[in-house]
Amino acid sequence: MNIRKWLAGGTLCTALILLLLNLSTAQSSDENSLPPNSVYQLQVSIEDQFGEITGLDRYRGNPVLITMFYTSCPHVCPMLISTIKLTESRLSADERAKLRVLTISIDPQRDTPEKLRETSERHHVDSMRWSMARSQPGDLRSIAGVFGIRYKQLADGEFNHSTLIILLDRDGTPLASTEQLSRIDAEFLQAIESSL
Amino acid sequence: MGRVIQLAVVGFLSAGLTDDVAANEFVHIPGGDFRSVIPEAEGDNLVTVADFAAQETPVTNAEFLRFVMHHPQWQRGRAVSLFVDDQYLSTWAGPISLGPESGPQQPVTQVSWFAANAYCESQNARLPSWYEWEYLAAANDSMADARVLPEWRQHILSWYSQAGGDRMADVRSGSANYYHVFDTHGLVWEWVDDFNAFMVTGDNREQGGADQLQFCGAGAITMEEKENYAVLMRVAMLSALEARYTTRNLGFRCAKQAQTRP
Numbered sequence: 001m002n003i004r005k006w007l008a009g010g011t012l013c014t015a016l017i018l019l020l021l022n023l024s025t026a027q028s029s030d031e032n033s034l035p036p037n038s039v040y041q042l043q044v045s046i047e048d049q050f051g052e053i054t055g056l057d058r059y060r061g062n063p064v065l066i067t068m069f070y071t072s073c074p075h076v077c078p079m080l081i082s083t084i085k086l087t088e089s090r091l092s093a094d095e096r097a098k099l100r101v102l103t104i105s106i107d108p109q110r111d112t113p114e115k116l117r118e119t120s121e122r123h124h125v126d127s128m129r130w131s132m133a134r135s136q137p138g139d140l141r142s143i144a145g146v147f148g149i150r151y152k153q154l155a156d157g158e159f160n161h162s163t164l165i166i167l168l169d170r171d172g173t174p175l176a177s178t179e180q181l182s183r184i185d186a187e188f189l190q191a192i193e194s195s196l
Numbered sequence: 197m198g199r200v201i202q203l204a205v206v207g208f209l210s211a212g213l214t215d216d217v218a219a220n221e222f223v224h225i226p227g228g229d230f231r232s233v234i235p236e237a238e239g240d241n242l243v244t245v246a247d248f249a250a251q252e253t254p255v256t257n258a259e260f261l262r263f264v265m266h267h268p269q270w271q272r273g274r275a276v277s278l279f280v281d282d283q284y285l286s287t288w289a290g291p292i293s294l295g296p297e298s299g300p301q302q303p304v305t306q307v308s309w310f311a312a313n314a315y316c317e318s319q320n321a322r323l324p325s326w327y328e329w330e331y332l333a334a335a336n337d338s339m340a341d342a343r344v345l346p347e348w349r350q351h352i353l354s355w356y357s358q359a360g361g362d363r364m365a366d367v368r369s370g371s372a373n374y375y376h377v378f379d380t381h382g383l384v385w386e387w388v389d390d391f392n393a394f395m396v397t398g399d400n401r402e403q404g405g406a407d408q409l410q411f412c413g414a415g416a417i418t419m420e421e422k423e424n425y426a427v428l429m430r431v432a433m434l435s436a437l438e439a440r441y442t443t444r445n446l447g448f449r450c451a452k453q454a455q456t457r458p
Contacts, residue, residue: 138322141392148439
């Protein structure tokens with residue numbers, strides 16, 4: 001074989017390999033830059049009260065409070081929402097502006113975007129930084145899985161579910177959580193303040 | 197020289213794989229009504245399970261090895277800690293080798309719910325629901341629901357009371373059950389799709405107390421059919437797991453919608 005041809009082939013080969021390496025880093029660099037415990041590594045889609053479809057990471061870049069609920073829940077879910085609002089009320093306006101809230105419905109059948117919008121209006125939440133969303137039934141178990149939330153649909157259409165509120169940092173790593181309802185969990189509030 | 201050796205190893209691996217992976221077929225399971233240990237509503241434990249298909253055996257090490265070869269993001273050391281704990285596939289010799297401790301025909305264990313879920317998705321399947329698994333596991337070799345037989349319950353319980361530490365058997369070591377499905381009892385515990393539907397509170401005596409507020413809706417559910425200790429132990433175990441946990445005795449099998457039969 002002609003040595004020059006061989007060398008040229010070798011160079012082309014190296015170039016190709018480098019290109020491929022580059023491509024694969026480019027492809028995964030976004031995921032790689034997420035911390036290993038970031039819930040944003042979970043690839044699922046959610047649909048908010050305006051019908052907008054995004055990933056779980058729609059608020060990446062801001063600290064987020066996350067909970068799972070359903071709008072027809074008679075007692076505890078309204079308390080979940082009011083607990084978040086109560087906790088937020090202790091923040092300054094500047095702090096509040098940096099915080100995002102994502103409540104995900106475990107009842108996608110009944111919680112259509114219209115229903116979610118109605119609920120968010122009824123609770124007067126700031127829809128600029130507060131989403132009420134639903135997800136596909138198949139993705140809900142995974143979402144609950146990354147947050148350690150448990151839920152079960154009952155025969156009458158109601159749900160049992162854990163009432164956990166979780167604080168995520170800018171990159172989706174859980175920082176703190178609370179199960180205290182209708183009052184301010186001081187430690188949790190402190191964690192929110194220091195994340196902002 | 198290095199290249200030749202590498203090729204030989206790859207050749208050996210792929211040959212090993214094709215030999216080792218016996219087809220783990222999906223078996224048609226005719227649906228029906230049965231009494232679950234987890235009632236859907238207070239006092240109403242009759243559950244209807246639709247026709248479905250379930251794998252004959254739990255997924256084996258060989259099958260899972262083939263999966264991680266094709267899906268490197270699920271290899272030990274690569275799978276992210278959001279989805280697996282630090283014991284993930286720890287019984288294997290390496291990320292893509294089983295080694296002497298893990299026979300190809302043994303059920304894969306030390307797998308998280310996320311990993312099991314991803315495996316089933318790769319097979320165009322899913323994990324069975326708890327009711328589907330419980331329905332399958334109610335059968336002995338001749339009856340669809342053998343749970344009424346005290347000797348059957350005792351037989352299952354005797355497995356749970358055995359001390360661990362023995363080498364785990366291969367799949368299909370026992371006999372097929374009524375549905376021609378193997379190893380529902382006596383080999384491994386199995387993940388189900390809705391494992392995080394169980395909310396067995398630590399203390400059920402505290403009625404209407406603060407604990408009740410942990411759950412929206414109807415509060416924690418009581419378990420019925422208390423004589424089915426073996427199945428209740430499974431529920432208790434699943435209720436204590438997080439989706440990224442792995443344990444030495446916990447494997448899985450896949451399920452899917454029933455094919456329309458000719």
